[in-house]
Amino acid sequence: MSFFVYMLASKKNGTLYTGVTGNLGERIFQHRTKQTPGFTSRYGVDRLVWYEAYDDPSAAIQREKSIKRWPRAWKISTIVAMIRSGGTYMKS
Numbered sequence: 482m483s484f485f486v487y488m489l490a491s492k493k494n495g496t497l498y499t500g501v502t503g504n505l506g507e508r509i510f511q512h513r514t515k516q517t518p519g520f521t522s523r524y525g526v527d528r529l530v531w532y533e534a535y536d537d538p539s540a541a542i543q544r545e546k547s548i549k550r551w552p553r554a555w556k557i558s559t560i561v562a563m564i565r566s567g568g569t570y571m572k573s
Contacts, residue, residue, distance in 0.1 A: 484541035486548065487532040488556060491525045497556055498526045501545040505532060531560045 485505040489498045489512060498521050502508040509529050515522040535541040548556065 483534045483536065484538045485532050485534055486541050486544045488530050488548070488560060489521060489526045490528050490530045490560075492528070494557075496524045496526050497553065498524075499545055499548045499556070501541050503538070505529075531563055 482503060484501065484503050485508075486499070486501050487505060487508075489500070489509075490496065500508070509527075511517055512521045513527045515527075521527060533541075533544065535544065
C-alpha cells in the first residue's frame with residue numbers, strides 16, 4: 482500500500498495545505514466536496530498541486546511534519562519545480 486504526502490492550494494498564490502493519506506484520490510474528493518469541516522473547507526483549499534508517494538506510513542508522516550515547518554517560499558518553489566520538470570500536477 483502507498484501513502485501520500487500532498488499539498489493543496491486554493492488558487493495560484495493562494496492558501497496552501499499539506500496533508501498525508503493512504504488513498505490520495507479519495508482524500509482529494511473529500512476536500513473538493515467539503516465532506517470534512519475544517520481548514521480546507523473554510524478556505525476553499527481543494528486543488529492538488531503536489532504529492533509524493535511512500536511505502537512506509539511513518540516516513541510519509543515524518544515528511545508531512547517536515548514540510549509543514551517549511552517557509553511558504555520553499556513550498557511554492559517545490560510546487561513550481563515539479564510543474565516545470567513535467568511532474569504530476571492536477572488542475573481542477
